[in-house]
Amino acid sequence: MRVRHLCKYFPVYGKGIVKRQIDVVKAVDDVSFDLKPGTTLGIVGESGSGKTTCARSILRAIAPTSGEVLFRAQRGVIDLATLSPRALKPLRTEMQMIFQDPFSSLNPRMTVGDIVAEPLLIHGLGNNRERRQKVAEILEKVGMKAIHMQRYPHAFSGGQRQRIGIARALVLNPSLIVADEAVSALDVSVQAQVINLLEDLQEEFNLTYIFVAHDLSVVRHICDEVAVMYQGKIVEYGAVDDIFAQPQHPYTVGLLSAIPSPDPDKVMKPILKGEVGDYERFAEMG
Amino acid sequence: MSRDDTIDRTPLADDVVLRVEDLEVTFFTEEGAVQAVRGISFDLKRGSILAIVGESGSGKSVTAFSILRLIQEPGRITGGRMTFYPKSGDAIEITALGEKDERLFDLRGGHISMIFQEPMTALSPVHSIGNQICEAILLHQDVSEKEAWGRAVEMLDKVGIPMPESRMDQYPHELSGGMRQRVVIAMALVCKPEILIADEPTTALDVTIQAQILQLIKDLQREMGTSVIFITHDLGVVAQTAEMVNVMFGGRILEKGTVRQILKDPFHPYSRGLLAAIPSMETVRDRLPTIDSIVGDYDILAPRPLLKVPDGREVALGEDELESLLAGRKGAGQ
Numbered sequence: 001m002r003v004r005h006l007c008k009y010f011p012v013y014g015k016g017i018v019k020r021q022i023d024v025v026k027a028v029d030d031v032s033f034d035l036k037p038g039t040t041l042g043i044v045g046e047s048g049s050g051k052t053t054c055a056r057s058i059l060r061a062i063a064p065t066s067g068e069v070l071f072r073a074q075r076g077v078i079d080l081a082t083l084s085p086r087a088l089k090p091l092r093t094e095m096q097m098i099f100q101d102p103f104s105s106l107n108p109r110m111t112v113g114d115i116v117a118e119p120l121l122i123h124g125l126g127n128n129r130e131r132r133q134k135v136a137e138i139l140e141k142v143g144m145k146a147i148h149m150q151r152y153p154h155a156f157s158g159g160q161r162q163r164i165g166i167a168r169a170l171v172l173n174p175s176l177i178v179a180d181e182a183v184s185a186l187d188v189s190v191q192a193q194v195i196n197l198l199e200d201l202q203e204e205f206n207l208t209y210i211f212v213a214h215d216l217s218v219v220r221h222i223c224d225e226v227a228v229m230y231q232g233k234i235v236e237y238g239a240v241d242d243i244f245a246q247p248q249h250p251y252t253v254g255l256l257s258a259i260p261s262p263d264p265d266k267v268m269k270p271i272l273k274g275e276v277g278d279y280e281r282f283a284e285m286g
Numbered sequence: 287m288s289r290d291d292t293i294d295r296t297p298l299a300d301d302v303v304l305r306v307e308d309l310e311v312t313f314f315t316e317e318g319a320v321q322a323v324r325g326i327s328f329d330l331k332r333g334s335i336l337a338i339v340g341e342s343g344s345g346k347s348v349t350a351f352s353i354l355r356l357i358q359e360p361g362r363i364t365g366g367r368m369t370f371y372p373k374s375g376d377a378i379e380i381t382a383l384g385e386k387d388e389r390l391f392d393l394r395g396g397h398i399s400m401i402f403q404e405p406m407t408a409l410s411p412v413h414s415i416g417n418q419i420c421e422a423i424l425l426h427q428d429v430s431e432k433e434a435w436g437r438a439v440e441m442l443d444k445v446g447i448p449m450p451e452s453r454m455d456q457y458p459h460e461l462s463g464g465m466r467q468r469v470v471i472a473m474a475l476v477c478k479p480e481i482l483i484a485d486e487p488t489t490a491l492d493v494t495i496q497a498q499i500l501q502l503i504k505d506l507q508r509e510m511g512t513s514v515i516f517i518t519h520d521l522g523v524v525a526q527t528a529e530m531v532n533v534m535f536g537g538r539i540l541e542k543g544t545v546r547q548i549l550k551d552p553f554h555p556y557s558r559g560l561l562a563a564i565p566s567m568e569t570v571r572d573r574l575p576t577i578d579s580i581v582g583d584y585d586i587l588a589p590r591p592l593l594k595v596p597d598g599r600e601v602a603l604g605e606d607e608l609e610s611l612l613a614g615r616k617g618a619g620q
């Protein structure tokens with residue numbers, strides 16, 4: 001996958017009867033990166049940095065304003081950014097999303113079996129029996145049991161629900177998975193299990209992940225490359241080891257300095273002052 | 287221990303501001319009684335920061351709420367007692383106070399304050415910030431409205447809100463999450479409480495803002511001499527703020543000690559698991575240890591009394607388990 005100059009601007013309208021466009025919010029501004037198959041890219045940043053919007057425009061969950069998203073699909077390289085919605089649909093089987101909140105992302109009135117089978121149904125894949133078999137298979141892959149198919153989401157814990165969300169994303173055999181804060185709502189013990197599961201599945205199916213997160217230690221653990229976003233722009237991009245060992249951009253330095261270490265002898269010295277949206281906040285840092 | 291026991295109302299020698307003994311909280315639900323807190327005891331030393339760490343459902347928040355007697359139906363404090371030893375005046379047995387007792391109102395927000403995870407739930411959306419802080423002052427202190435206003439402005443300045451005078455007329459929705467949490471802290475500290483209970487105060491914030499808020503709480507704690515109970519699941523936050531730590535699981539305390547003892551050299555398998563499951567910033571391992579993989583077959587839900595270890599900590603292990611653990615450590619040290 002190759003992303004070039006991706007932009008997503010949201011218009012801002014003035015007050016009054018005739019809504020004139022007075023400004024734009026540059027949520028994603030000139031973002032470019034490459035992603036090799038089977039690797040994981042982390043997109044990190046504070047709230048409002050544009051990381052979620054960036055991930056969503058890559059998947060065409062929202063239409064980007066400009067730029068190109070080249071995706072190596074089964075039938076050749078395609079620019080997702082300009083594709084018509086009709087041409088997009090078959091490609092949806094190759095890219096899937098996992099969401100942050102395992103409580104709101106599963107329909108409470110559908111059984112787990114129906115939830116996981118829904119993508120197959122939408123794309124008209126297989127008959128009833130084949131679908132059931134596929135769902136049972138995928139549930140076992142994510143550490144659940146086939147008998148769980150009859151139950152409703154409320155019967156499961158947060159970690160189990162996240163596994164169901166992962167099963168739903170995997171059932172179409174995608175090659176790209178965008179995980180938007182997929183483990184941030186979970187307790188540390190469950191978080192560790194889900195991270196291990198995601199890594200195992202990546203190895204087994206040669207999955208490519210885009211991992212949107214604000215927790216830098218999780219990103220450090222599972223990503224190969226990191227893009228640090230601030231104010232809609234990528235301020236630093238590179239291999240995860242390089243960025244964490246020798247951050248170049250003052251914003252990355254500031255972000256890393258704010259992480260509280262679980263070692264009481266490593267005293268935190270946060271250097272970023274001011275609010276999340278301030279442009280001037282690292283002026284004094286030089 | 288029954289409630290009728292006469293209690294010693296003289297202040298304790300070792301300067302304890304809050305003593306919790308065998309606290310039990312039970313929720314009587316339609317499906318039966320659920321014990322959320324199963325007999326925990328701890329002391330909060332005056333002017334110190336105590337962290338209560340645990341995962342969801344460990345009973346850490348329920349413990350915090352019961353200190354303020356804020357447990358709601360169908361929940362009830364079903365056993366134990368909590369005693370508050372104010373700087374001046376008689377000790378107050380929190381568990382014995384009636385629901386309408388004036389001392390209970392003094393306690394809530396006066397002597398003991400609380401800040402919550404989500405600042406929006408603690409603030410009223412339809413009252414200005416100035417109004418809300420002044421209300422807290424006027425409830426607990428005998429001052430004029432004008433004086434209260436002045437104190438509120440002063441407090442906002444103290445928590446690092448720029449242009450506090452003009453902020454007084456603003457409403458919570460006009461502020462960012464970090465600024466809102468600062469307002470909540472100002473509200474909690476304006477009556478100079480002796481104890482501040484902070485329930486996951488930075489969990490909803492960005493890591494850069496979290497760092498600022500933690501620093502603010504530490505600075506104000508030092509300046510005002512407040513004792514703080516910090517409820518959190520984030521061991522990084524614990525390491526950077528607390529002096530003492532209680533590790534909770536399943537409504538029980540499994541280990542308590544100093545922050546160095548618990549985070550550098552945890553004894554209990556659950557404490558070790560909790561620490562190991564956090565992805566490290568320094569070393570990248572192939573697979574994350576999970577709590578299950580570290581705890582193994584050890585039954586952490588089985589009740590065990592806390593045993594005192596020579597280094598001062600207490601840990602809920604069987605006597606022979608602790609003995610062999612200590613012997614192993616001694617052998618490794620030689």
